[in-house]
Structures are given as structure tokens and as C-alpha cells.
Amino acid sequence: MLQTKPVRVLIPSGALGLNYDPVALQRGLDAGPDIIAIDGGSTDSGPAYLGRGVSKYSRSSTRLEWKGLMEAREAAGVPLVIGTAGTCGTDSTVDWMLEITREIADELGQSPRIAVLRSSQDPAMITRKLNAGEISPLPHAPRIDAGTIDSCTNIVALAGAEQIAAALETGADIVIAGRTTDTAIIAALPLMRKCHAGAAWHGAKIGECGALCASNPQSGVILVDFDSDGFTVTPLADGAHATPHTVSAHMLYENSNPFILYEPGGHLDVTGARYDALDERRVRVTGSEWMPSDTYTVKLEGARLAGYQTVMMALLRDAHYVENAERWAEDILAKCRAKVMDRMGLGAYDFRIELRLIGQSASFGALENRVATPVEIGVLGIVTAETPELSNEIGKMLNPYLLHHPLTQEEEVPTFAFPFSPAEVDRGAIYSFCLNHVMRIDDPMEAFTLEVLDHGDA
Amino acid sequence: MAMLKDVVQKVRSKNAGPFWLTVDIFCGSSDAFQIVTNGLSGDRVAQVFGADPADINTYHIPSLNVVKFSLPRPTIQGSPEDRDMHGASWAALLSEVELNG
Numbered sequence: 263m264l265q266t267k268p269v270r271v272l273i274p275s276g277a278l279g280l281n282y283d284p285v286a287l288q289r290g291l292d293a294g295p296d297i298i299a300i301d302g303g304s305t306d307s308g309p310a311y312l313g314r315g316v317s318k319y320s321r322s323s324t325r326l327e328w329k330g331l332m333e334a335r336e337a338a339g340v341p342l343v344i345g346t347a348g349t350c351g352t353d354s355t356v357d358w359m360l361e362i363t364r365e366i367a368d369e370l371g372q373s374p375r376i377a378v379l380r381s382s383q384d385p386a387m388i389t390r391k392l393n394a395g396e397i398s399p400l401p402h403a404p405r406i407d408a409g410t411i412d413s414c415t416n417i418v419a420l421a422g423a424e425q426i427a428a429a430l431e432t433g434a435d436i437v438i439a440g441r442t443t444d445t446a447i448i449a450a451l452p453l454m455r456k457c458h459a460g461a462a463w464h465g466a467k468i469g470e471c472g473a474l475c476a477s478n479p480q481s482g483v484i485l486v487d488f489d490s491d492g493f494t495v496t497p498l499a500d501g502a503h504a505t506p507h508t509v510s511a512h513m514l515y516e517n518s519n520p521f522i523l524y525e526p527g528g529h530l531d532v533t534g535a536r537y538d539a540l541d542e543r544r545v546r547v548t549g550s551e552w553m554p555s556d557t558y559t560v561k562l563e564g565a566r567l568a569g570y571q572t573v574m575m576a577l578l579r580d581a582h583y584v585e586n587a588e589r590w591a592e593d594i595l596a597k598c599r600a601k602v603m604d605r606m607g608l609g610a611y612d613f614r615i616e617l618r619l620i621g622q623s624a625s626f627g628a629l630e631n632r633v634a635t636p637v638e639i640g641v642l643g644i645v646t647a648e649t650p651e652l653s654n655e656i657g658k659m660l661n662p663y664l665l666h667h668p669l670t671q672e673e674e675v676p677t678f679a680f681p682f683s684p685a686e687v688d689r690g691a692i693y694s695f696c697l698n699h700v701m702r703i704d705d706p707m708e709a710f711t712l713e714v715l716d717h718g719d720a
Numbered sequence: 721m722a723m724l725k726d727v728v729q730k731v732r733s734k735n736a737g738p739f740w741l742t743v744d745i746f747c748g749s750s751d752a753f754q755i756v757t758n759g760l761s762g763d764r765v766a767q768v769f770g771a772d773p774a775d776i777n778t779y780h781i782p783s784l785n786v787v788k789f790s791l792p793r794p795t796i797q798g799s800p801e802d803r804d805m806h807g808a809s810w811a812a813l814l815s816e817v818e819l820n821g
């Protein structure tokens with residue numbers, strides 16, 4: 263049996279683009295890490311980033327923070343890995359990240375070996391897998407068929423530790439990975455060096471949000487040490503402490519089951535985990551278990567076009583209208599919908615108009631149970647239709663109602679406040695998440711491609 | 721009857737992926753943990769969120785004094801009906817629920 267080699271992973275923050283504390287990062291470098299790992303995204307900002315295949319963070323912020331990490335990598339002489347590059351981890355955002363990396367390398371005079379792991383999926387292959395019964399729904403997944411796959415603008419598979427390990431085995435200085443699980447980039451090296459598998463995944467889950475598992479969660483930088491029995495968490499910013507409570511509570515975070523975490527190739531079970539304070543700052547965790555599965559599956563994410571939107575905003579400040587806003591909005595909806603169907607020849611299900619009353623019920627709609635009369639109400643009009651021309655046209659039909667609609671025929675025609683002109687704002691295409699499925703593959707690399715580039719070699 | 725927010729330290733809600741919502745109630749003490757455990761059922765949570773009671777997964781974690789509820793997102797994240805991309809505001813709705821007992 264291969265001997266375990268302890269692994270020290272330096273995690274600068276929960277995501278590239280959220281910034282990190284340079285003093286704490288230097289402290290981490292001084293501690294001699296074996297790898298620097300940072301996440302580049304998640305689905306949390308919504309389907310448009312995956313739908314469009316773009317990053318949610320600015321290029322300037324991404325570039326500045328990545329430059330700091332590329333300098334840190336060169337100084338430490340260890341690999342630097344980013345997972346889910348560019349928020350959604352499509353091939354387009356991987357290319358974007360690669361372009362930024364090459365620019366910085368030229369600027370710094372570095373010639374790194376770059377391994378590029380791509381996670382975008384070919385719809386034809388996904389359809390074949392679906393027809394072969396190798397794609398299964400997770401709980402509460404939407405129903406899908408070949409048409410759903412076809413309608414996706416982007417589909418990605420979430421790589422696990424095996425694919426990151428393959429990238430590291432190329433001897434890469436920098437790994438730019440498309441969509442991966444949040445934990446894979448951290449767990450990969452400890453698993454390659456035969457550290458405790460339960461600890462590798464559990465420590466990765468605890469570390470994936472940076473210092474969110476400690477006090478002073480904004481501080482970002484942490485170290486996670488892995489060995490043959492468990493792992494140790496050390497936050498590096500001044501005044502940041504990890505305690506058994508902050509570390510164990512992190513399993514709750516954005517996780518529907520706080521004890522189980524599914525990953526490609528198995529699942530983590532932390533039911534028997536023990537959290538011990540080593541001192542005021544560090545926590546040691548043992549007893550987590552990795553349960554390998556019989557088949558190797560990867561999770562799929564897909565986004566498809568869900569129409570086009572035009573939005574408007576009006577403000578009600580007249581007390582009479584503020585008090586009767588709900589009735590006013592319902593009357594507008596009924597009249598405007600009828601007009602759209604009559605004048606544009608659309609059916610009732612061809613379009614959608616919504617008026618959300620900000621200050622009254624915009625957060626929860628019919629589920630709101632508090633009633634109060636606010637000073638003013640913001641009326642957010644949202645029009646959704648099949649084409650941008652239709653949504654814009656319906657928005658323009660809604661305009662005169664939001665400007666002038668009276669509560670009764672008897673009163674003088676009111677005029678409400680529009681904060682900008684044109685009043686209608688075209689949001690363009692909108693997207694929907696439409697996959698919550700896993701795909702069975704025979705070989706971990708089956709759904710992914712790996713490319714090695716020696717930057718600076720002609 | 722007390723509201724949840726008056727008994728506990730913090731109520732947090734977040735997406736657990738685009739299709740699930742998870743709500744963590746940090747009770748802050750074992751007394752508060754007992755009050756919440758006895759006074760807030762999965763059925764009541766379902767009612768507040770307009771969800772099917774059969775879909776509510778409940779976790780009682782005494783070592784953290786945490787009660788956690790996970791449920792299919794009331795609207796799929798980012799769908800035209802969705803009002804909160806990150807799912808964080810749902811905590812406010814639950815924190816105002818009146819506890820039994």
C-alpha cells in the first residue's frame with residue numbers, strides 16, 4: 263500500500279472575484295502549501311451566466327486577483343488550480359480565463375505549463391446518454407426529454423477529484439478547470455497522496471467557501487491540512503478563529519442534507535465526525551467517512567432560453583393609490599392583458615405580465631402575511647414573451663397604464679412617477695435551469711477533455 | 721405565543737442548488753432548541769412556504785442547537801416566477817411565524 267503524504271492546501275477565498283487578504287495569503291505561502299486552490303463560480307447567481315456562458319465577475323477584478331495568485335504560485339513553486347472558471351465553467355468561460363492567464367503570464371514573464379479541463383457537453387452525446395437510460399433525475403428534477411437537451415444553450419458536467427487529478431498529473435503549474443464540484447479542486451491532491459478519503463472530501467467541503475467556516479468570514483484565506491486520519495482547519499487572517507461550532511456548522515451551508523454530500527464516485531457521510539479545538543484558532547476533524555458507489559456518475563447542469571423580458575418601474579406616492587395599490591395593479595393587469603390579446607392577436611399563454619408591488623408584497627406575493635401601509639410603493643412591471651420584439655411591444659402597451667391608470671372612472675387622470683426614459687427596459691434573453699440530473703459514465707474522463715499548454719513555448 | 725425570531729439567534733435561508741431551498745435556524749441555546757423543536761413542525765413550515773408537507777426534510781442537530789428544514793424551492797431559481805435569486809429572503813418569512821406551545 264502506498265504511504266500517505268500529508269497535504270497542505272491554501273485556499274485564498276470562497277471565489278475568485280470576492281477578493282482576499284494579501285497579508286493572510288503571504289502567511290499561507292510562508293507555511294509552505296502543496297497547492298493553491300480557488301473556486302471560480304457556482305449556480306447561485308442564476309441561470310443567465312450558464313445560459314450565456316459568461317462570468318458574473320468583472321474581468322478587471324478577476325484579472326487583478328488572479329495575477330496575485332499567479333505571483334504567489336510562482337513564488338511557492340506549487341500548482342494553482344481554479345475550478346468552475348468564470349462563474350459557470352463552460353468552455354467559453356474557460357477560454358476567457360485562459361486568455362487572462364496568458365496575458366498575465368506575458369506581463370510577469372512567466373512560462374507556466376497550463377492544463378485546461380473542459381466540462382461543456384455535446385448535446386448529441388447527452389441525448390444518446392438519455393436514450394440509453396444513463397441519465398437519472400435527482401429529487402425534484404424537472405422532467406426532461408430530447409427536446410429539453412436540444413433547447414439548452416449550454417450543458418456542463420461537474421468534474422470530480424479524478425479529473426482534477428488527471429490535470430495535476432500532467433505536471434501543470436496552473437489548472438484551469440471548467441465546471442467542477444466545489445470540493446473537487448481541494449480534495450484531489452489529498453486523495454492522490456492517499457490521505458483519509460472521508461477527510462479529503464469533508465475538509466474540502468469545509469474549505470470551499472474560504473474563511474466562511476470561521477469567525478471573521480470575510481477574511482477569506484484559510485489553510486486545510488490533510489493526513490491519514492483527518493484534517494485541520496487554520497484561518498489565516500488577523501483575528502479569525504475556527505471553532506468546532508463554526509467548522510461543523512459549515513456543513514449546513516447551502517447543503518440540503520447536513521450530513522451527506524454526493525460527489526462523483528460516492529458520497530461523504532459526516533454523521534460520525536468529531537470536531538476538536540486544537541487551540542483558539544485551529545480545529546481538527548476526524549471520523550468522516552467516504553462511501554464509494556458502484557457506478558461513476560457526474561451531475562449535469564443545463565440552461566435553456568426561457569423567453570425575452572422587458573421591465574418597467576413606476577412609483578406610487580399618492581396616499582390614495584398607495585392604499586389601493588393591489589386593486590389598482592389587478593385592474594391594470596386585466597385591462598392590459600385583454601388589450602394585448604385584442605391588438606396583437608396573442609393567446610393568453612403566449613405572454614406574461616406581472617406587477618410586483620415593492621414595499622408591499624414583492625418578496626413573497628400571495629405568501630406575504632404582513633400588512634402595513636407604506637409611504638410609497640415601487641411598481642415593478644415584468645413582461646415576458648417569446649421574442650424581444652413582442653416583449654418590447656407589450657411593455658409599450660403597459661406604459662400608459664403605469665403612467666395614468668385611475669382607480670375609478672370618476673377621478674381626475676393621475677400621473678405616476680417614471681424614474682427613467684425610455685420607461686421600458688429590454689432585458690433581452692432570459693434563461694431557465696432545466697437539468698438536475700446525474701449521468702453515468704464508464705470512465706471519469708469520458709465527459710471531459712484535458713489539454714496541456716506550455717505557455718511561452720512558440 | 722412567541723415569534724420564531726424572538727426565540728432564536730438567527731434564521732438563514734439559502735439555495736441548495738437551483739432546485740432546493742434550505743433554512744437553518746440557529747437557536748443559540750439548548751432551551752431555545754427545545755422550544756423550536758417542539759413548537760415548529762415541518763407541516764407548519766410547508767404552510768408558510770406554500771409547499772407540500774411531504775416534501776419537507778427536517779434535521780434536528782442538538783450539538784449545534786440547530787433545526788434545519790430543506791424543501792424543493794417554492795419557485796425554481798431564476799424562473800420568471802422567482803422573486804429572489806439567492807433564496808435568502810425566505811428566512812424573513814419563516815422568522816415571523818408564531819411558535820406552538
